[in-house]
Amino acid sequence: MNNNTRISLVIATYNWPQALRACIEGCFRQSDRNFEIIIADDGSGEPTRALVEELCARAPVPMRHVWQPDDGFRLAESRNNGILAATGDYIVTLDGDCVPQHDFIARHRQLAEPGYMVTGSRILLSPAFSARVLGEGIDLQSLSLGEKLRYRFQGGLGKAAQLLIKLPDAGRRRHRFSFRRIKGCNMAFWRSDLERVNGFDESFRGWGYEDSDAVARLFHAGVMRKDGAYATEVFHLWHKEAKRDQASSNQHIVLERIANRTTQAAIGLREHGLHTLPVATDKLPAA
Incomplete structure (x- = not known):
């Protein structure tokens, strides 16, 4: 991606200002x-x-x-609101309980490629270490090599290899749909691709699978996927999991759409009044 192309970082949040502060402070210190x-x-x-x-x-x-x-829980609609407010040609999604590394935006810019979206990666923090980060103001972006290894050995960090090794474009291409490593807390899309499939689907209520649904629909519209591991990792602060009452039914919807090769969100960006958005018609050929 050209260095002059503005990226829009859409950060989803809900009633956790302490974590959001850590997230945004990390965004303020980006190299790009x-x-x-x-x-x-x-x-x-x-x-x-x-x-x-x-x-x-x-x-x-x-x-x-x-x-x-x-x-x-209306995460899909919230993300669509963010996309509609964005002015950039490239959308990166991040959750407000995630702290990006200092080169997070630069790495996403490096991975951006026409015809592809990127699914990033995360490093889970333990409950105790998350509390320390928020309570003591530990700067995760400035951890030394020794500190990374120590926190990993102590169980504070769920993994460390991705912090120690940075690859310019590990970006393994996925030419089949897979649920593996789809995390809405760290993804990136060309805005035009999101508009073609009508964005995130607001008919998803409750926790779960609205991100997988978006990836599946983009795939059926011809947008391939790159893996952002060893490039885009974010620190994910621990929190109690949201209620997953709708998870099974949401997953069932995604599985049906995969079988039907669906490209369009039932309720998405167009339903906000953007009637001129293009509609994806170029589905992948049948397997």
Whole structure:
């Protein structure tokens, strides 16, 4: 990707301002500054609003806050709101409980390639180490080699190899759909590709599989996938898992769409009034 192309970083959040602060502070220290930040807020309260206002006042890059009322888990709609507010040609999604490494944007820029999306990777932090990071303000981006190894040995970090080895484009191409390593907390897409498949599907309610659905529909529209491991890892702060009441039914929807080679979100970007968005018609040939 050209260095002059602006990237839009869409950060999903919900009522965890302490983690969001760590996430955004990490974004402020990126080596590549040609990006904007959009906080896609799924109905957080006043503490998050106040934090974002404070951070916007000293942000080194353009930053805005898009909010929707709290009406249950509506991550897909929240991400679509962020995409609609974005001005860049390339969209990177990040969750507000993830702290990026200092070269996160630069690595995504390096991996960006027409006809591909990128699914990134994460490094899970233990409950105890997550509490220390937030309570003591530990700078994850500045950990020395010795500290990385020590925290890994102590169980604070779920893995360390991806922190010790950086590959310019590990980007293994996936020419078949797989659920493996699809994490909405770290993905990247060309905006035009998202528009062609109508973005994330807002008919998904409750936790789970709205990210897999987007990847599957893009795949059926001809957009291949690159693996961002050893390049784009983020630190994922520990938290209690969200209720997964809808997970099985959401997965069933994705499996049906894979079988049917569906490309379009049932409720997505066009339903926000963007009637001129293109519709994907170039499905992959039948296997």
